[in-house]
Amino acid sequence: MVRTYKPWSEERKRKHSEALMGRSVSKSTREKLSRAMKAKGVPAGFCQKGIAWSEERRQRWSLQQKGKKRKKHTLESRMLMSRIARAKRPAVFTDESKLARNRFEYKLWRKAVYSRDDYTCLKCHIRGGRLNPHHVENFHSNPSLRYDVGNGATLCVLCHKIFHNRYGKKRNNRIQIDEFLNESDMLKGQGFKLLTDGK
Numbered sequence: 001m002v003r004t005y006k007p008w009s010e011e012r013k014r015k016h017s018e019a020l021m022g023r024s025v026s027k028s029t030r031e032k033l034s035r036a037m038k039a040k041g042v043p044a045g046f047c048q049k050g051i052a053w054s055e056e057r058r059q060r061w062s063l064q065q066k067g068k069k070r071k072k073h074t075l076e077s078r079m080l081m082s083r084i085a086r087a088k089r090p091a092v093f094t095d096e097s098k099l100a101r102n103r104f105e106y107k108l109w110r111k112a113v114y115s116r117d118d119y120t121c122l123k124c125h126i127r128g129g130r131l132n133p134h135h136v137e138n139f140h141s142n143p144s145l146r147y148d149v150g151n152g153a154t155l156c157v158l159c160h161k162i163f164h165n166r167y168g169k170k171r172n173n174r175i176q177i178d179e180f181l182n183e184s185d186m187l188k189g190q191g192f193k194l195l196t197d198g199k
């Protein structure tokens, strides 16, 4: 006897889905199910697998998903999340170094370095362009040298960029800046030492 297919009631669907929740169905079980479906006279094409969704169903699904995304965090929870994120961030790369750089001392140091070098890039010798004060011995690892004029070098923005592209931004030192500045024809054989020794 072949039984005709009768649509499931909402309740039966719910129970079935609850029963299957979190379970994966093995290949043999799937084959059994498929055989059973055929035996029960489930109309061909009822199985949804591999069948493209209709436009209507796609839209319904997308609306449902949008509804889920619209849930927003409250202001309180956002503040809490940002506080947690801030606490997790390593201090050395954020607050501490930013504060140190913003200090009045930093501005004084920068001005002193520029004026010692006559507002001229030590690498390309262009005067009065957009300048950067470079820390000869790396800023992070040498707190005692941060505001030492002898540890500063005036570079234009472009030369400064070239320097850090080549040597990286961590563990910079005097050997690197000497090598960098020595490449220039005008400074050949003299280097950075000559410029800073007479400070």
Ligand SMILES: [Zn+2]
Pocket: 133, 134, 135, 160, 164
């Ligand atoms: Zn630098």
Ligand SMILES: [Zn+2]
Pocket: 121, 122, 123, 124, 125, 126, 155, 156, 157, 158, 159, 160
């Ligand atoms: Zn330059």
